[in-house]
Amino acid sequence: MEYPGNLFVVAAPSGAGKSSLVKALLELDAKLAVSISHTSRAPRGQEQHGREYWFIEPAEFRTMADRGDFFEWAEVHGNLYGTSRAGIEDRLQHGEDVVLEIDYQGALQIKQLFPYAVLIFILPPSWDELRLRLNRRGDTAPEVIAKRMNTARVEVAQARHFDFVVVNAVFDTAVFDLKTIVHAQRLKYAAQRRNRSAVFQALDLP
Ligand SMILES: Nc1nc2c(ncn2[C@@H]2O[C@H](COP(=O)(O)OP(=O)(O)O)[C@@H](O)[C@H]2O)c(=O)[nH]1
Numbered sequence: 116m117e118y119p120g121n122l123f124v125v126a127a128p129s130g131a132g133k134s135s136l137v138k139a140l141l142e143l144d145a146k147l148a149v150s151i152s153h154t155s156r157a158p159r160g161q162e163q164h165g166r167e168y169w170f171i172e173p174a175e176f177r178t179m180a181d182r183g184d185f186f187e188w189a190e191v192h193g194n195l196y197g198t199s200r201a202g203i204e205d206r207l208q209h210g211e212d213v214v215l216e217i218d219y220q221g222a223l224q225i226k227q228l229f230p231y232a233v234l235i236f237i238l239p240p241s242w243d244e245l246r247l248r249l250n251r252r253g254d255t256a257p258e259v260i261a262k263r264m265n266t267a268r269v270e271v272a273q274a275r276h277f278d279f280v281v282v283n284a285v286f287d288t289a290v291f292d293l294k295t296i297v298h299a300q301r302l303k304y305a306a307q308r309r310n311r312s313a314v315f316q317a318l319d320l321p
C-alpha cells in the first residue's frame with residue numbers, strides 16, 4: 116500500500132519514555148499527527164476516551180478486527196491494541212504525516228503493509244533506569260512492573276528489525292534525534308519524487 120504521506124512508527128519497552136518523547140516531538144512539529152489506537156484495556160488515571168485511546172470492550176475489538184477495520188492489531192500485556200484504518204488513511208492519502216506509537220508486533224505488521232514506513236525503536240539507557248522510570252511514573256503496580264521488565268527483554272531483542280534506534284538518556288537529545296529522523300525522511304521522500312516544491316516544503320523554505 117502506498118500513500119503520499121510519511122508514516123513513522125515508534126516502539127519501545129514500557130517506561131522507556133515513548134509517550135513523553137512523541138508528545139514533545141508533536142509540539143515541535145505541527146505537520147505531524149499521532150494516531151489514536153483502539154484498546155480493550157481500561158483507562159488509567161487521567162486518560163480520556165478519544166484522547167489517549169479509544170477504549171472499547173474486548174468483544175467490540177474482536178468484531179472490528181474480524182471486519183478488517185485495523186491496519187494492524189496485537190495483544191500486549193494481556194490487552195488488545197489496534198490501529199484503525201479510518202484513523203489514518205485519510206491523512207496519509209492527503210499527503211500528511213502520521214506517527215504510530217505501537218508495540219513491536221504492530222510495527223512489524225505495518226512494515227509489511229507499508230515498506231516505506233520508518234520504524235524507530237526507543238531504548239532506555241539501562242535496565243536499572245527502565246525500572247526506575249516505571250517506578251517513578253507511579254501508575255503501575257509492583258507485580259505489573261516485574262512483568263513489564265520481563266517483556267522488555269523480548270521487546271528490546273526486536274530492535275534489530277527497526278530502521279533506527281534512539282537511546283532516551285537525555286530527554287532533549289532523544290527528541291532532537293527523533294526530529295532529525297523525521298526531517299531526513301521528508302527530504303528523502305521528496306528527493307525520490309524529484310519534487311522541488313516538496314523539498315522546499317520539507318525544509319520549511321518559502
Ligand atoms: N500493536 C499495537 N500496539 C499498541 C497500539 N497502541 C498502543 N500499543 C502498545 O501497547 C503497549 C501498552 O501500552 P499502554 O497500555 O499505553 O501502556 P504503556 O506501555 O505503559 O504506555 C505499548 O507498547 C504501546 O505502544 C496499537 O494500536 N497497536
Ligand SMILES: Nc1ncnc2c1ncn2[C@@H]1O[C@H](COP(=O)(O)OP(=O)(O)O)[C@@H](O)[C@H]1O
Pocket residue numbers: 127128129130131132133134135136248249251252283284285286287
Ligand atoms: N530521558 C528521560 N530521563 C528521565 N526520565 C524520563 C525520560 N524520558 C521519560 N522519562 C520519564 O519516564 C517515565 C516513563 O515515560 P513514558 O513516556 O510514560 O514511557 P512509555 O510511554 O515508554 O511507557 C515518565 O515518568 C517520564 O516522565
